[in-house]
Every structure is written in structure tokens, then in C-alpha cells.
Amino acid sequence: MRKRVNIRMSGLGGQGVVTSAHVLATAASKEGKHAISNPFFGAEKRMAPAESYVRIAGERIYDRGELVYPDVIMVFHPQVITLGKCYTMPFYSGIKAGGILIINSDEPIPLSDDDLGFLEKQNVPIFTVAATTLAVETAGTELATNMGMLGALMGATRIVAMDAMEAALQDRFGKKYVASGGTATLDEAIKKKFAKKEQLLAKNMETIRKGFDLGAAWAETIKTPMLV
Amino acid sequence: MGKEKIKICEEFYDIMPPEYRELVDSSTYGKEGRGWKDVGVAKELIEEHSLCAGCPESIAFRYVLACLPNPEDTVMVGSTGCTSLVFPHVAVHNIHSLFGNQNAVASGLKRALAHRFPGKVKDVVVLAGDGATVDIGLDMTLQSWFRQEKFLTICFDNELYANTGGQESGLMQKGFVSKMAPAGKKFDKVRLPEIAEESGCHYVATLTVSKPNRVEKAIRQGVLIAREVGPTYIQLYTPCILEIGKQAMEGLQEMRDSEGPNERFAFKEYISEEAKAYLASLEKEKKPAAIPTQG
Amino acid sequence: MEANSVIGTVNKKGQKIVDPEYLFFEAPRQQYFMTGSEVVREAIRRASVDISVAYPITPQSEAAAMVGDLYVEGYVGDYFRGESEFAVMSQCAGASFGGARVFTTTSGPGTLRAYENFPMWAGSRLPILINVMVRGINSPLNIQPDTLELGMILDTGMLIWHAETAQELFDYLLKGYIVAEEPDVHLPIAVVIDGFFVSHTKDMVMIPSADLALTPYNPYRSPVPCMDMEVPPVRMMRDPFVMKSNYISYATHASWQQEIRAAIERSRKHTIRLIGGLIEEENSDADILIVSSGTAVAQGREAIRLLAEEGIRVGIVKVKTLRPFPHEEIRQATKNAKLIFVPEFNVVGWMAREIKAVIPDNHRVIEGPHVAGGMTLPPEVIVEEIKKVLAGKKEVVHG
Numbered sequence: 021m022r023k024r025v026n027i028r029m030s031g032l033g034g035q036g037v038v039t040s041a042h043v044l045a046t047a048a049s050k051e052g053k054h055a056i057s058n059p060f061f062g063a064e065k066r067m068a069p070a071e072s073y074v075r076i077a078g079e080r081i082y083d084r085g086e087l088v089y090p091d092v093i094m095v096f097h098p099q100v101i102t103l104g105k106c107y108t109m110p111f112y113s114g115i116k117a118g119g120i121l122i123i124n125s126d127e128p129i130p131l132s133d134d135d136l137g138f139l140e141k142q143n144v145p146i147f148t149v150a151a152t153t154l155a156v157e158t159a160g161t162e163l164a165t166n167m168g169m170l171g172a173l174m175g176a177t178r179i180v181a182m183d184a185m186e187a188a189l190q191d192r193f194g195k196k197y198v199a200s201g202g203t204a205t206l207d208e209a210i211k212k213k214f215a216k217k218e219q220l221l222a223k224n225m226e227t228i229r230k231g232f233d234l235g236a237a238w239a240e241t242i243k244t245p246m247l248v
Numbered sequence: 249m250g251k252e253k254i255k256i257c258e259e260f261y262d263i264m265p266p267e268y269r270e271l272v273d274s275s276t277y278g279k280e281g282r283g284w285k286d287v288g289v290a291k292e293l294i295e296e297h298s299l300c301a302g303c304p305e306s307i308a309f310r311y312v313l314a315c316l317p318n319p320e321d322t323v324m325v326g327s328t329g330c331t332s333l334v335f336p337h338v339a340v341h342n343i344h345s346l347f348g349n350q351n352a353v354a355s356g357l358k359r360a361l362a363h364r365f366p367g368k369v370k371d372v373v374v375l376a377g378d379g380a381t382v383d384i385g386l387d388m389t390l391q392s393w394f395r396q397e398k399f400l401t402i403c404f405d406n407e408l409y410a411n412t413g414g415q416e417s418g419l420m421q422k423g424f425v426s427k428m429a430p431a432g433k434k435f436d437k438v439r440l441p442e443i444a445e446e447s448g449c450h451y452v453a454t455l456t457v458s459k460p461n462r463v464e465k466a467i468r469q470g471v472l473i474a475r476e477v478g479p480t481y482i483q484l485y486t487p488c489i490l491e492i493g494k495q496a497m498e499g500l501q502e503m504r505d506s507e508g509p510n511e512r513f514a515f516k517e518y519i520s521e522e523a524k525a526y527l528a529s530l531e532k533e534k535k536p537a538a539i540p541t542q543g
Numbered sequence: 544m545e546a547n548s549v550i551g552t553v554n555k556k557g558q559k560i561v562d563p564e565y566l567f568f569e570a571p572r573q574q575y576f577m578t579g580s581e582v583v584r585e586a587i588r589r590a591s592v593d594i595s596v597a598y599p600i601t602p603q604s605e606a607a608a609m610v611g612d613l614y615v616e617g618y619v620g621d622y623f624r625g626e627s628e629f630a631v632m633s634q635c636a637g638a639s640f641g642g643a644r645v646f647t648t649t650s651g652p653g654t655l656r657a658y659e660n661f662p663m664w665a666g667s668r669l670p671i672l673i674n675v676m677v678r679g680i681n682s683p684l685n686i687q688p689d690t691l692e693l694g695m696i697l698d699t700g701m702l703i704w705h706a707e708t709a710q711e712l713f714d715y716l717l718k719g720y721i722v723a724e725e726p727d728v729h730l731p732i733a734v735v736i737d738g739f740f741v742s743h744t745k746d747m748v749m750i751p752s753a754d755l756a757l758t759p760y761n762p763y764r765s766p767v768p769c770m771d772m773e774v775p776p777v778r779m780m781r782d783p784f785v786m787k788s789n790y791i792s793y794a795t796h797a798s799w800q801q802e803i804r805a806a807i808e809r810s811r812k813h814t815i816r817l818i819g820g821l822i823e824e825e826n827s828d829a830d831i832l833i834v835s836s837g838t839a840v841a842q843g844r845e846a847i848r849l850l851a852e853e854g855i856r857v858g859i860v861k862v863k864t865l866r867p868f869p870h871e872e873i874r875q876a877t878k879n880a881k882l883i884f885v886p887e888f889n890v891v892g893w894m895a896r897e898i899k900a901v902i903p904d905n906h907r908v909i910e911g912p913h914v915a916g917g918m919t920l921p922p923e924v925i926v927e928e929i930k931k932v933l934a935g936k937k938e939v940v941h942g
Binding site for chain 2: 593594596620621623625626627629630631633634635636637638639640641642643645659660663667768770771772773774775776
């Protein structure tokens, strides 16, 4: 078990990478853990690289800013890797030994022998999860991709409990929330999809739970010890 | 409300500076229908000035102060330039801060006074030169009008930067040779009055200060319309006799020469429909505008 | 009219006006997990602000917009978007001249565009509170947390407090008004945070009830007249000194500027009472010290943990107020240190310069590590720097 878990989320603008980080950190905070989350400090542009960071620990966290040495890297979109839409090159740069890579893709993304060799040496397993497909099938919208990814992370690492996550989602989507421009627009888009907030929350939770099951099943297949 | 706020405690009367005693005894604070005719008769709100002898700006200053409908509840905002040499002598609160930011300062000031004294008259009047109003401060001049900030902007237009020694300004006439326009100014005098109209001013007047009755009417309308309706703008020609090669006694004639029907300072006035209706309502009530609505 | 007379009354919004000390130290607080921008909103909700003027620039836009929500909700008296930071700061000045409590925010290029206003605020003794969220300045274009701008505003005559965390941000915003508005201070105050590192980062923060509010500003406690024509219109001078080249003009300017600096120093006693000292020390008896302000301190704290695991003991001195600068406090806290590291988020190392200027044997100061352009400063980099110097692998450049 690690004293601190650093999570880097890399995706594209509009995928909810920042929202995921804030929701995850809020959930950890609700469990009484110390947490800090922040987005990558960049301009907000749809489909441009977007990144966010979560630090979770049992002690007070001072460290802030971009995460250079993550324990977990979550890739929300294949283009992060295939088109290099990433703030760090290669996308796994800085990953700590024994960390985990979680990649949203229907099929495993072919990596070069060099990449694979490095990750193997660092003892970093790759978990490919079809989070967008899961989101479309479960919630009826790819806007729930981030929920699938959060579920997958939770299943693979047990970093926060389900009830804490549910409470964090209630905080984020259940009441008035002031988001910046692009995020606010997406909030409106997703609210239109669902007749009621309860329905939105329920679909989000369902997507998380299914993601969790996929993550838990994957965790069974590897020999790496749990992070937390 | 008159002189309540400035009256002197009896015991201290004899130790107050003489000009302050005069202010309390014989200024026209609170006087109904105060105006330019009080100049030279009553205690004026401008003590003395540090302008050139015979500068038309000095008489313009005295008219403006004599014609404010409610000086006891007026705060003025100035800018850097010749006018900033005069403001320290003025007996209404006045603010000098930077060069060109006068309409921004006035925006914040007016909102603060409106917030702190709801329902009470608190007039704000900007008085600045043409460099401040049209060049360095143009952005803030226009933006305050776009936002419909409720105060009067007065521009003392002397068609150049006088205080720094006669450099070209946006309100200078085309072709005039000056410092920084050594081959003559290449472009036309900026038409700020028309711009003011387009920018949302409810009252715009262009005139010289050769005719005090006209100045008085313009100032009063400018203040009253700004108080009740929206932004107002008055551009007064106050020639810099020094920089156009005139003698101290020639300022008045220069103004008269510039206000003929086809001259650039021919009297022009624009009043918005809303402002006209307001002025008509004042007329109908026959309520002398000099009386503050509350005090 | 004492400010105290309003304590216990209820404001228009239904908040109870309480003694500031009660609000700061005694009122029950609840824990929240929120971004720095949200913290700004919550502080201003309780700050009895009369006027706020906003302008968009990353990273302060979110907070500035949220203050607009407070205006709609009725917590802030008036609010609008200005046309540029220069105009905004002048609008703030106008409102403050008119006796209002004023709040605004800016960042990086906005700070520099506004620059001319800051010494004017101080010279006019306007107790405006500006929340500066630092950001890199052009060129090249940069929106990240680089603190170069902060080195440029040090001597504007403003009080400058640098918050490390969201919690400090909340407390400094409220306490800042109380110190800045003291009659023997009455100066503008910049409450500074590192953009993004604090503004966009979710962190834990303890906040008192929204039913409580700070005592409102009383403009008649100002050492200079409030420009509202409610007090006699004193003629400021018989002869304007500004353009006269004579001894009176020099002396007036010089003494007025000296008085501003003296007022900054007089703020110490209020500041120490409210924020518990101008510096904060942790293991400052160690041979090796990290001295800095803001997020550089936070990163330093993590580095100290990592070094402790390797048996290397390092202490820390956090500079909370850049103006007044804690000369004597820093001299005392560093007197036994053999090496003083000054990590910074800018390319010039202004903090190291400031520290070197006030301590003896300033060859002990190692300027760095630095990152610039808003790059993150991982604790590992600080650790590496310290170990490098200890191993004699890096030559200490003598100042």
C-alpha cells in the first residue's frame, strides 16, 4: 500500500477529464482521506489535449500542480496515444514503478516494443477498458465516458468506496454548481439528455458500477498488489 | 441642503482660514438659481488659479463651478493637464489620480455614491482636457457612455497638449503645425460630439465660453440629465492663447471668431428624446432645478 | 461613527455583522472541499463588499465571475465588467474614493496593464483589496503560474500577503480588509495566490457560516477625506505643488511617500495579531533551510518529508507577507542555518534577492531551484538540488 496515490488523467477537451478528477478527489475527501485535485492549467478547447490530476493520501498533501510522477495514468481517448494529444511525451512519462495504465479503447492500442519494454521493466500493467462503448450502452451518451473510467479505476484499485463516489456525484450534479464556460455548456447538454437530475445521477452510477466490475475482473488477472 | 456640512463651530470661527470663513458666509452653496452672474459677486468655489494670465480655461472653470446645480453634493473628477493645476483651489471634493482615467474613476465613484446614498442627489462631474478625454482616455470615455454611467463629462478643448508645451492632440485641427506634428497635423479634428451621440450620450453640446448664459444652460442641463437619464457630454473651446500665439486679452475674441455659423465651434446641441421628456417634465413642474430633491 | 456600533446588527442580506475577531477565531467552522475560486466567492460573501469590478483574464476569470453571482444574490452592492485592467483599477479607485469597500481580482498581464494604478491607490490611501492570481507575463504568451509579476509589484506601496493554501486565501481575504482599513495603515492590499496551483485546485478549507459578515467599511475612519461631499470640501492646498520645482514640492512628495512606507510598517502589529506573524517556521534550527512564499513553500514541505526519509533534516521558513517584508524575523529564523535554499516559480529569483538583502553572510543563500513559465516544481527536484549541493557537486555561487 502506498502512502500517496498520484493519478494523472489524460484525455481530450469535452470528455470530462477535469470533472472526473474533482469528483474523485471529492469522494476521497468524503471518506476522510486527504485529497487535492486540479486541471492542467491550459486553455479550454474541445478535442484538444486535456489533463487533470488527483493526489490522495492519508496525510496532509502540500504538493500541487501538474503531476510529473504518477502512480496511475488514465488515458481517456486513444488519440492521446495515437495522435500524441498529450502534454507529456511519451504519454506514460514519469510513471512510477508498479503503477497502472488504464486506457479507454475498444481494442488494445498497439505500442512499440520500446514502450512495452519500458513498461514491463517498470512493472506497469496495462488495463484496456472500452469505457466509451460502456457509456453509450449504459447511459446512452458518450458524455458518460468519464464515469466508465472512474468505475474502472475504482474496480482496479479500490481507491474510493462506492458510497463516497455516489455522495461526490450528488455534490457535483445534484445541486447548483458553477463551472467554467465549456464545462457549463456540457453540463447543460447532459442535463438535456436526462429528464431529471435523479435520472442523470442514476445513469452515471450505473456506468460507474459496470466500469467497476470490469476493473475488478481485470485486477483478478494481474499479480500486482493493490495500490491502496 | 446648503451649508450645513461646512458651517463652523462658533468657538473655532476666528481660527479658521479666511477663505473658509468666506465660503461659509458668502458662497452660493444651496442658493436657488445659482449661476454665472454670481461670479465676482458671491464667494466663488474656485479661489484662484495657476493658469496663464488671460487663459480662457480660467473663466470656463469659474462658470462651470458657478453653474453646478448642487455643488454641495457634487464630486468632480479631473485628469492630468492644465486643469489639474486648478483643482486644488476648488471648494468641492475633487479627485485627481492619473492621466486619462477620469471617466473610469467617475464610473466607480458614481456607483459608490449611488450605493451609499440611495435616493439622495450625488452628482459626479468629470472635467478634463482634450488629451485626457479623446487621446489617452478615449477608451474609458466611450466605455462609460456605452455603460450609461450617470455623470456629466466636460472636455476643455484647447486643441493641443498645453501643459506639456503644445503637442499635437486628436482634437487639434488638421494642418496645424505643432510639436510632434512638425509637418502639420495629418488628420481631421476628431468628431467627439457626434461620437458621443452615437455612443449613448443623452445630451451633447459644443460651444465656446464666450457666452456665459449659454454655458450656464448647457452645464445645468448636462448635470440634470446625467443625474436622471444617462451620460452627457459638453465640449468647451478654451483656446490655449499661449500656443496659438495670442496675447492675454485676445482669448475672448479667439472664441468669438471660432463660433460663427460655419466655424468649428458653432453652437450645437443634441438632446435625446428621453432627455427632452425629462426637461419638459421639469418645466411642467416649474420646479427650480437648483433645489436638491432631497438633502 | 465607530465601526463597532454595527456589531450585532443584521445587514440587508440578513447576515449578522459580527466582531471580526469572532469571525476569524471563534465562529464555528465547517469543512468544505472546493477550488480556490470558490473560496474567493465564499470569502467575499462574508466580506460586506460594496463594489466589485471584474475583467476576464485566466486564471482569475472564474472567481471574478462568481463575485458577479454574489451581486445577483445581493451579497455585493454593485458589480460590473470594466473595459481593461487599467480602467478596472481606476474604477475601483473611484469607488474607494467615494467611500466603498472594494474588491477586484487580476492576473499576470492584467496586473501589468493595471500597474500605474497601484502606486496611485497607495498614494491616495485607498484600502482596496485586490486578489492577484499570478500568471506568466508576455512574451511568449503564457497563462501558467509564474511569479515574475509579483516581483514587480513589491514596491508599489501596497501591502502584499502571499497565501500558500486555499485556507489562507479565505482567511487573508477577510483579515486583509481589517488590516488595510486601520486608520494608521489605510493602504491597498494585494492578497496573492499562485494561479491554478491554488485558484483551480480543490482543497480542504474550514469556513464559518454564511449568516455571518464582516463589519462594513467605515470611510470616516480614513486618515484622508472621503470624497463624498459629506465632510467639508477642504481645499487641499493654496498653491498646487505638483508642477512647481521648489523645495516644497520635493518635500511634499518625499514625505508623503515615506509616510506610505511607514504605514506599511505600522500594519505589522495588526497583521501579527490576525495572521499570527509575518513568517511561519518549521524546524528552523536545522542546518539547512528552505525559505520562500506561496506554492514554493508547499513544494518545499513535500521535499522536507522526502529528505527526512533519507535522514536529512531540513527546516522551512514561510514568508507570509512580502510587504511589510519580515526583515528581522528572517534574520532571526535563519541565523543558525548553513545553507538557505530559495525555491521559486520565476526566472529571476526575486525572493532570493529580497532575502539576501536582509541577512548577514548571504553567501549561504542558494538561489533555487527555479522553474519558470508556470512549470510545476516537483518536490523531487528540490530534493535533488539540496543533495547536489550537499555532495559538493554543485558549486554555491557566492552573491
